[in-house]
Amino acid sequence: MTPETVKSLIKDVKDFPQEGIVFKDITPILENPVAYRSVMNFFINCLEGLKVTHIVAIESRGFILGASLAVLKELPLTLVRKPGKLPRKTISYSYDLEYGSDTLEIHSDALTSEDRVVIIDDVLATGGTAHATEELCRKAGAQVEKLLFLIELNELKGASKLQAPYNSFIQF
């Protein structure tokens, strides 16, 4: 299935999660195995030639894409979560939002300086979350080889915040 066909499955939801925002609902892609496999094939192609040791998935829709990719590629899956969700000692990274701030965490022992990771999430929007995850991986000692996204929202210019190369399957 082409990216355009997969894109046509996405449902726009107005005023979610708050007024003025048009949310891109990807659940129809998850519910369509042929579309979903096309996304996975794209991600697998993006990893060609890279020596990747871990898939790092961002809570919580990133868990879905990351868990599928990790099992297909037989790679370890490492979780990046919101504060207080990971049970053992963590490294954390806080970053500014338009209003307020947010924090992400990774287990302190999840990665080493030998590791070369690929970060995965559903959407690249402002890039704040993705950038924070890059910083977390580096604080944990690992090298970020690439970032992968199902959707990129071009006008929010999140790509400008990323340090490692990235790929997105669908652009809006």
Add this chain to the structure above:
Amino acid sequence: MTPETVKSLIKDVKDFPQEGIVFKDITPILENPVAYRSVMNFFINCLEGLKVTHIVAIESRGFILGASLAVLKELPLTLVRKPGKLPRKTISYSYDLEYGSDTLEIHSDALTSEDRVVIIDDVLATGGTAHATEELCRKAGAQVEKLLFLIELNELKGASKLQAPYNSFIQF
């Protein structure tokens, strides 16, 4: 890898998320592709002979297991989430906890009366969440064929709350 070997990877974390609770940390299983594949092979065997149309995954560690199983079995993945997370019209189900209550939601159009689903989550504890998800699937019109869990905490007797058959890979 045998269930006993996979079980030995799980880390007990005392007093998480609150005092007196010993949390079973499954992240070492996610980080070990051979162990993780053993879990998946078990789940795949559990589905043999069943006519399953959807994998229904419970937020958020259930998303991980469900997304891996769905991509391996080429089945649609349907999400059950906490309130306010699913963007379109939902069916919700509330259930009592020891203190207070909790609610889960599924998209109203996610399932039909033709559908036969398998519910998946990381832990079967008191069974409240799993039972609520069974009810949600039925409210959405679908038949629950089976429930799958990575871990079952026997002393909490969650199995007594389930209506459909279930399998757990590891028991404590």
